[in-house]
Amino acid sequence: MASRQVDVLVAGGGGFIGGHLVADLLKQGKTVRSIDIKPQDEWYQVHPDAENLQADLSLLDAAMSGTEGASEVFMLAADMGGMGFIENNKALCMLSVLTSTHMLQAAQAHGVERYFYSSSACVYAAGKQTDTAVTALVEADAYPAQPEDGYGWEKLFTERMCRHFLEDYGLTTRVARYHNVYGPEGTWTGGREKAPAAVCRKIAEASISGEHHIDIWGDGEQTRSFMYIDDCVQGSQMILAGESPEPVNLGSSELVSINQLVSIVEKIAGVSCERHYQLDAPQGVRGRNSDNTLINEIYGWEPSITLADGLAQTYAWVYDQVKRSQG
Secondary structure (H helix, E strand, O other): OOOOOOEEEEEEOOOOOHHHHHHHHHOOOEEEEEEEOOOOOHOOOOOOOOOOEEOOOOOHHHHHHHHOOOEEEEEOOOOOOOHHHHOOOOOHOOOOHHHHHHHHHHHHHHHOEEEEEEEEEOOOOOOOOOOOOOOEOOOOHHOOOOOOOOOOHHHHHHHHHHHHHHHHOOOOHHHHHHHHEEOOOOOOOOOOOHHHHHHHHHHHHHHHHHHOEOOOOOOOOOEEEOOHHHHHHHHHHHHHOOOOOOOEEEOOOOOHHHHHHHHHHHHHHHHOOOOEEOOOOOOOOOOOEOOOHHHHHHOOOOOOOEEEHHHHHHHHHHHHHHHHOOO
């Protein structure tokens, strides 16, 4: 399937983060192989300058042939979505362990120089996330282990596997724990979208229809931090190139409630909506924020794009998608 030398392989390159990452790597003049399980007409972005392949990396043969000739690997491939998807598809989320395992084996077999794994804030103990006035999560909070059921367990297990491939086989692995990444060119409808895109869509629909009311999952007081895609892409490359093998938070430390998120988007859209709270809807942990002490200590960097600025870009894009979908 693939044999020529490339600077970087992006596994999951047809996804939201992968599409933005491939674009940035190409802009830097790197040769990129992008692989995704989806047919190319379902990719979020297709970049003609990359080597674009459709393959199921959960199969060892596909992982082996896809990784051959790559100097660096960004392993973003996983079956995932927003809280609605994660809470209702635990077995599917855990089956991503096949992709995680086979890609590590392939990277080791082909002598990959550096290997990046995108973990998640879902690895953190649920007991530390029961309050909206949350204490930001530090990396050590992943243990004793009590991660998000299904999705979080797979991520935490793969973090350990990355560590042991480094210790046992000398594969240079780097791990970032993503906290809620959002931005244009992402999932905005269909059940896998995350809160920022869902809120943008609901308010765009209200704005276009003139019916100013929206549904909110839960009571809207649950708190999160949201990282804009450009910060995620920059931070991921920085962590891969870095010298620290420790998993590190990659997320904004700007904490907001879902109600505050809605208010920011309303202000951008210039509308005010009546809010209907769906208390039986999936809402995940009560509060979660990123403690950026470690990333600051190691790299002297943390995400810097404000939620208001990032949402302005995201809302404009989602509004266009909604408008187009309505013909």
